[in-house]
Amino acid sequence: MKVHVLEDAQKLGEQAAEHAANIINELLAKQDKVRLVLSTGASQFETLSELVKKNIEWSRIEMFHLDEYIGLPESHPASFRKYLKERFVQLIPLGKVHFVNGEGNITEHLEELTREITKEPVDLALIGIGENGHIAFNDPPADFETKQSYMVVDLDDICKKQQVGEGWFPTVEDVPKQAITMTVHQIMKSRTILSCVPNKVKAKAIREFFENDIDHRFPSTIMKSHPNLTLYLDKQSASQTDPKWLL
Structure with missing residues (x-):
């Protein structure tokens, strides 16, 4: 594991995006396409904003999406499909995109997502860490054992409060109770993971990451x-x- 501590969220986003772009372009020099997984949420704003500026042959990128609320329409401000379209997908000519959709026939959709993501390895995943330590919507206690690629999960209260704190919902009661998430197993199959975690509200989660x-x-x-x-x-x-963990 490598750890970089930057001055602020903007500097973090700039350096992480540069790193991601270098990985992508190195891979494109030796393979036909790159399979990319993206996170959402307020912590990813700067990284995604910088990444879309990079000189990358985006038509050779196949993008996967981590998670989405059950029953939330794309028109809702908190929809992760809406988030990714506005901040990433509509700004660059991506080759192929696989959104997680929490509406419609969930069972069929999970099967479709699984078929697509397991066709080939994921080359690069940008994975955030939540205030409760979650990755994607794998809230504690997370399932480390399942071999599924995507599953439906219940959201815990800390996770819901984070969504309210970031301004996506007016109250905890407005946050959907369930979501579709990429599993821990599938995330860990990614060849490279860059985890971008800025802001004071994540300080406890980062301390717990290192101390446990x-x-x-x-x-x-x-x-x-x-x-x-x-x-x-x-x-x-x-x-x-503790600074000893950050060396």
């Missing part, structure tokens, strides 16, 4: 077992962590 062994009560800790993980923090998100 791999534990489903702290879902993000599973990423410490990944052979090619780079963690991007800013001074605020790293503020509660």
Whole structure:
């Protein structure tokens, strides 16, 4: 694992996007396409904003989406499909996009997503860490055992409060109770993971990431077992962590 602590969220986004672009372009020099997984949420604003500016042959990129609320229409401000379309997909000529859709026949959709993502390995995944330590919507205690690629999960209260705190919903009661998420198993199959985690509200989660062994009560800790993980923090998100872990 490599750890970078940047001055602020903007500097974090710039460096993480540069790293991601370099990985993508190196892969495109030796293979036909790159399969990319993207996170959403307020913590990813700067990284995605910088990534779309990069000189990449986007038509050779196949993008997968991590998660989506059950029953939430795309028109809702909190929809992750809406988020990704407005901040990424509509700004570049992507080759292929696979959205998670929480409406319609969920069983059939899970089967479709699984078929697509398991056709070939994922080359690069940009994975955030939630205030409760979740990755995607794998809230604690996260399922580290399932071999599914996507599944329906119940959202815990801390996760719901994060969504309200970021301004996506007016109250906790307005947050959907369930979501479709990419599983821990599928995330960990990615060849490279860049985890971008800025902002003060993530400081506790980052401290717990470093202080705990791999534990489903702290879902993000599973990423410490990944052979090619780079963690991007800013001074605020790293503020509660013992500096010895950040060297």
